Amino acid sequence: MSAEMVQRVPTHVAGLDQRLGGGIPKGSIVIIEGGAGCMKSSLGYYILYQNAIRHQAGGLYMTLEQSRRDLEDHMEGLGMDRLVQPDLKDRLAVVDLGELRNFLTETGESDLKTDWLKSVLRQLRSYKDEMPLDIFVLDSLNALLSLHNKENPRVELFHFLRELKGMGFTTLLVSEIMEEDAQAQNAVAFLADGIIRMEARRVDEMVNLQLGIVKMRKTSHDRSFLPFIARRGHLEVVGR
Numbered sequence: 001m002s003a004e005m006v007q008r009v010p011t012h013v014a015g016l017d018q019r020l021g022g023g024i025p026k027g028s029i030v031i032i033e034g035g036a037g038c039m040k041s042s043l044g045y046y047i048l049y050q051n052a053i054r055h056q057a058g059g060l061y062m063t064l065e066q067s068r069r070d071l072e073d074h075m076e077g078l079g080m081d082r083l084v085q086p087d088l089k090d091r092l093a094v095v096d097l098g099e100l101r102n103f104l105t106e107t108g109e110s111d112l113k114t115d116w117l118k119s120v121l122r123q124l125r126s127y128k129d130e131m132p133l134d135i136f137v138l139d140s141l142n143a144l145l146s147l148h149n150k151e152n153p154r155v156e157l158f159h160f161l162r163e164l165k166g167m168g169f170t171t172l173l174v175s176e177i178m179e180e181d182a183q184a185q186n187a188v189a190f191l192a193d194g195i196i197r198m199e200a201r202r203v204d205e206m207v208n209l210q211l212g213i214v215k216m217r218k219t220s221h222d223r224s225f226l227p228f229i230a231r232r233g234h235l236e237v238v239g240r
């Protein structure tokens, strides 16, 4: 299939979609990676939010790191209010680890012997039965790995990603670059369809955020790292 025929999910980040030939290929698994505070979560939520508002896309944001309340407060601070459209809450669901635990208790699984990768997949299936699901954000891969706590998660990760892919929605995996997770991160990077990297760089007396597309299958993309700006509910990469 030629790149022009691929259906794409626009990010709605100004300046980014044109560099991606229209957006992220639909149905792909894309990693949003970077250091702490580089706005990885904000970018993931923004893509979900914009698609829910503009295209009536169904989105699920699973936060294993921050509480739902914390995340929603942060996103509101960035101008992404979930009350802006009356039925937006029906299309844009946010679940946190506490709610995931409740779900597991209801399905009779206890914390200690929980296989978290399987549990996430199970909950996704149950969501898919209840609401249209076009985009799924998992925040973060590190948190999931620390819960999973297996010696060698490579094989399980391979199955996890394959199952995700089989569900048909577009997945954004938030991943914080960490030495202790390097092995698993490499495995996921190899299997994922795309990698968007966020970096904080010192430029003179300022710390600037930059965004680069490291990998994007089915896409002829630009490789430059570009300044990334967030202001008043608007995200933008500034082209050269």
Ligand SMILES: Nc1ncnc2c1ncn2[C@@H]1O[C@H](COP(=O)(O)OP(=O)(O)O)[C@@H](O)[C@H]1O
Binding pocket: 034, 035, 036, 037, 038, 039, 040, 041, 042, 043, 074, 077, 078, 230, 231, 232
């Ligand atoms: N209202 C705001 N407007 C613009 N940027 C903000 C605002 N509030 C927080 N930030 C920035 O967002 C960063 C945190 O974003 P987040 O998406 O949680 O990062 P990450 O997930 O990569 O750790 C903060 O470090 C700060 O620089």
Ligand SMILES: [Mg+2]
Binding pocket: 040, 041, 042, 065, 139, 174
């Ligand atoms: Mg985050």
